Amino acid sequence: MANVELGGGGASSSGEGGQLYAGREKIYPKEAHGQFRTIKWIVMAVTLGIYYLLPFVRWDRGPYLPDQAVLIDLPARRFYFFFLEIWPQEFYYVTGLLVLAALALFLVTSVAGRVWCGYTCPQTVWTDLMIAVERFWQGDRNARLKLDKHPWSFETLRKKGATHLTWLAIAIATGGAWVFYFADAPTLARQLVTFEAPAAAYFFIGLFTLTTYVLGGIAREQVCIYMCPWPRIQGAMFDRDSLLISYRAWRGEPHGPHKAGQSWEGRGDCIDCHQCVAVCPTGIDIRDGAQLECIQCALCIDACDEIMDKVGRPRGLIAYDTIRNLDAGAESAEPLRLLRPRVLLYAGAIALVGLIMVVALMMRPDLDVNVLHDRNPLYVKLSDGGVRNGYEVKILNKQYVPRAFKLSVDGLPDASVQMIGHEGGIVPVPPDKLQAVKLYVTLDKAGVRALPEQATPFKFVVTNIATGERTEHNATFQGPPKGGPAR
DSSP states (O other): OOSOOOOSOOOOOSSTTOOSSOOOOOOOOOOOOSHHHHHHHHHHHHHHHHHHHGGGOBOOOOTTSOOBSEEEETTTTEEEETTEEEOGGGTHHHHHHHHHHHHHHHHHHHHHSSHIIIIIOHHHHHHHHHHHHHHHHHOSHHHHHHHHHSOOOHHHHHHHHHHHHHHHHHHHHHHHHHHGGGSOHHHHHHHHHTTOSOHHHHHHHHHHHHHHIIIIIIITHHIIIIIOSHHHHGGGGOOTTSOEEEEOHHHHOSOOOOOTTOOOTTSOSOOOOOHHHHHOTTOOOGGGOSOTTOOOOOHHHHHHHHHHHHHTOOSOSEEEEOHHHHHHOSTTOOOOOOOOHHHHHHHHHHHHHHHHHHHHHHTOOSEEEEEEEOOSSSOEEOTTSOEEEEEEEEEEEOSSSOEEEEEEEESSTTOEEEESSOGGGEEEEOTTEEEEEEEEEEEOHHHHHTOSSSEEEEEEEEEETTTOOEEEEEEEEEOOOTTSOOO
């Protein structure tokens, strides 16, 4: 099984001198070469490039709005993502995106196992980067093993010091890139260099520097094995037709060393070289079968294919394969079955949620109106026998241009409207802003007597002066109890 054990102190388990917990056995992954390692390099370059550079990408939204393509603007309570702008009351769009991401992860896992873990998980990407840095300064597996066994010297200190300093530089860049998503990136970058940035920026850079350095450089596989919950969950997504990194025992056994010129009769193709173990970032032996520690990175496939080429045997001793084919062996292997119930279920759920979000975006209004009735008092009895109600009308302009609106009421005959600070009933609203208006709706004595009930429904009408487009919002006019004294 895996040669990585739980870290911790010593506690007796069974028998004198036994240990319940054993110290961590450090893993020295060997550099792999092949198509899957190349894919991982490409994925690493793309994902890290997006993470570090995306805050500096510009997107023109007009003269009144930020031009950063992706921005989480906490002071203004906005989330900008290219053409999409999400307001606090529209957080359900973010929920929908998270649901889509979860369903996509379920779908990919049911088809091809933990490819997310092996290629695009941030822990995997940054760990790969940290290992590449370690390999650059200290050499490949054998050189690092030798360095750790060698007594401390200037050479050891130089190599390890350079490794950790580079890790810290990467960690600082990671923390710095994260805070750029919450403010204008070029401006914040200048403020950070001149020590004029907010204290919160330095705090979060320090926090993410620490976590990146510890999790990516120090802990590494311990995060995947012990901290991450996904390995414990993903087993429910597999079935007998899921593609998993697999050792084809029907072809490899019985395994053992093989010398040049020896016959391959009566034995398997596995020559027991342990190269699949040497390249594994979690230190497992894939020949032991499916294991929780396996992140499906496929580096063992590259290592094994390289050995098969050297000994003149066909590639694919370790490969992506299904449990059904592994049980059936070579003679009864079946093609991959993609159209399975769970795959169709996940794909259908993704299509449904995606369709709902697209329809919601297409029907998304560019003007929101919210009306709040004064609660204390609900109404005021005037000296002439009339009744006045107070309201606060909030008009949210979601367009990137200033607009002006006219406020009126519908459903209250002979009602008069008085707005505070806005003469003529015209309300200008800046682009992408909310304008609150305090107003009073008054009915004279005759109008109050004509009310059909104490709480009479009516509508506020907000009319776009430029286009004539109307938006209505239901409200209630409160009067004195029918047949009782006014309050």
